[in-house]
Amino acid sequence: MNNTEIFNKALEVIPGGVNSPVRAFLSVGGNPRFIEKASGAYMWDIEGKKYIDYVGSWGPAILGHAHPEVIKAVSESIKKGLSFGTPTKGEVDLAKILVSRIPSIDKIRLVNSGTEATMTAIRLARGYTKKNKIVKFEGCYHGHSDSLLVKAGSGLLTLGNPSSSGVPESFVNDTITLQYNNSSIVEEAFYKYGTDIACIIVEPIAGNMNMIKPKKEFLESLRFITTKYHSLLIFDEVMTGFRVGPQGAQGIFNISPDITTLAKVIGGGMPIGAIGGKKEIMKHLSPEGTVYQAGTLSGNPVAVAAGIKTLELIDEKDFYINLSNKTKKLTEGLQKIAKSMNLKVTSDYQGGLFGLYFCEKIPTSFEEASKCNHEMFKQFFNSMLNKGVYLSPSPFEAGFVSSAHTDEIIEQTLSIAEDSFKEIN
Known part of the structure; x- marks a missing residue:
C-alpha cells in the first residue's frame, strides 16, 4: 500500500x-x-x-529518533507496567531534575500535553490573581483550549475574534490578542484593561509563525508591566524548553517568568507536559489549593522514564x-x-x-x-x-x-x- x-x-x-x-x-x-x-x-x-x-x-x-539509551529506559519501564493511576518515584525524580535546571521553577505539576499545560497555566493565573482577562500574541500558538484560540481583532486594542468554530464569545471577550514584539501596544493594553488582566502568555521564542526571536526589550517590557500591574508572566516553553538551551529561552534572555509550561523534550518523544512556577503560585493548584487540575495518565511512568533519560543525555x-x-x-x-x-x-x-x-x-x-x-x-x-x-x-x-x-x-x-x-x- x-x-x-x-x-x-x-x-x-x-x-x-x-x-x-x-x-x-x-x-x-x-x-x-x-x-x-x-x-x-x-x-x-x-x-x-x-x-x-x-x-x-x-x-x-x-537526540534523534529511537536513541538506544532512551529506548532501553522505556523498555525497562514497560516491563513493570504501562500505567498505574498512582504516584511513582519516577515522577518525583523528573520533577527534581526540572526544578534543579530551571531557576524560575520551585514546584512543578506533570500533565499529559503542552495544550493541557497552557490551559492549566491560564486557569492558575486567573485563580491566583482573581482577574479574568489574558493577553496573548498573534502568531503564538499555545494549544487548542478555548481561551487561546483567539486571533487579533480589527484594531490593535480590540478584543479578538475566534480562530476556531465552537469557541464561545464569552471566552473571546476575556482574551486580548496583540502584535508580537510590539512593547508599546502592550503598554496601551494594560493602560486600558490592566486592572483585570490576569496574565500575559507568550512564546519567548515563537515557533508557530516560523521561528521568530523576540526583540531584547520586548520580553523585558513584559516582565516589567506584569509586575507593575500585579499580573503574571507565563512563558510557554513547550517548544523552546531544553530545545534552545539548558534553561530554555528564559535562560538565554535572563528573564524569570512567574509560570513556565513545558512538554516535548521533557518526554523524549512520549506524551507529556508540565507546568511550573514559584511556590506561592503553585500552592493554589489542587489538592493544596482551589484551582482544580487532574489527569488519569499524568506522570505516566513510561513517558517519565523517556524524559529522565533524555534530560540526562542532553546534560552532557x-x-x-x-x-x-x-x-x-x-x-x-x-x-x-x-x-x-x-x-x-x-x-x-x-x-x-x-x-x-x-x-x-x-x-x-x-x-x-x-x-x-x-x-x-x-x-x-x-x-x-x-x-x-x-x-x-x-x-x-x-x-x-x-x-x-x-x-x-x-x-x-x-x-x-x-x-x-x-x-x-
Whole structure:
C-alpha cells in the first residue's frame, strides 16, 4: 500500500485523514507521508522511502529518533507496567531534575500535553490573581483550549475574534490578542484593561509563525508591566524548553517568568507536559489549593522514564554548543546557497531550533511572516521532500535539528537544497 492509498483510507475514518491538522499537507499540497519507522536523523515511509528529518516529532527528538539509551529506559519501564493511576518515584525524580535546571521553577505539576499545560497555566493565573482577562500574541500558538484560540481583532486594542468554530464569545471577550514584539501596544493594553488582566502568555521564542526571536526589550517590557500591574508572566516553553538551551529561552534572555509550561523534550518523544512556577503560585493548584487540575495518565511512568533519560543525555558537556553549531551550519548554508542564486531567502536559529524564510528580512511578527513568499516555500518543500529531505509542511512552522544530524548529513541536505533552489530559481 502506498501513501496515497492509505491517505484515501484515512479520509474515510479520520477527519481530514489526519489526527493533527498540519499533517494534512494543506499548506504545501500533495498527500502526507505515512511514516513507518525512524532512527537517528532519518525516517522511512510505508513505501520504504528514506528522509532526512528536520521535524523531529515537532521538537522532542533532540537526540534523534529511537536513541538506544532512551529506548532501553522505556523498555525497562514497560516491563513493570504501562500505567498505574498512582504516584511513582519516577515522577518525583523528573520533577527534581526540572526544578534543579530551571531557576524560575520551585514546584512543578506533570500533565499529559503542552495544550493541557497552557490551559492549566491560564486557569492558575486567573485563580491566583482573581482577574479574568489574558493577553496573548498573534502568531503564538499555545494549544487548542478555548481561551487561546483567539486571533487579533480589527484594531490593535480590540478584543479578538475566534480562530476556531465552537469557541464561545464569552471566552473571546476575556482574551486580548496583540502584535508580537510590539512593547508599546502592550503598554496601551494594560493602560486600558490592566486592572483585570490576569496574565500575559507568550512564546519567548515563537515557533508557530516560523521561528521568530523576540526583540531584547520586548520580553523585558513584559516582565516589567506584569509586575507593575500585579499580573503574571507565563512563558510557554513547550517548544523552546531544553530545545534552545539548558534553561530554555528564559535562560538565554535572563528573564524569570512567574509560570513556565513545558512538554516535548521533557518526554523524549512520549506524551507529556508540565507546568511550573514559584511556590506561592503553585500552592493554589489542587489538592493544596482551589484551582482544580487532574489527569488519569499524568506522570505516566513510561513517558517519565523517556524524559529522565533524555534530560540526562542532553546534560552532557558541550551538548548545546555542538547542537547550535549543527543548526548554524545548516541555516547559514541554506542562506548562502540562496543568496548565490539571488533568491530572497533568509534564515535564523537558536540552539536546535531554526527558521527558513522566503523573504528579504527575518520577520519579527506574524504580519511580517505572512508577507513571505509562501508559494516559493511550497515549491521548495515539495522538491526537498521528493529528494529525501523532510521539512515542516507549513511556512509557519519552525524546523528542528538533533544531535544525530552529523556534518555529513547536513552537507548532504545542503547539496539537495542547492538542486531544489535551482528548480524554483
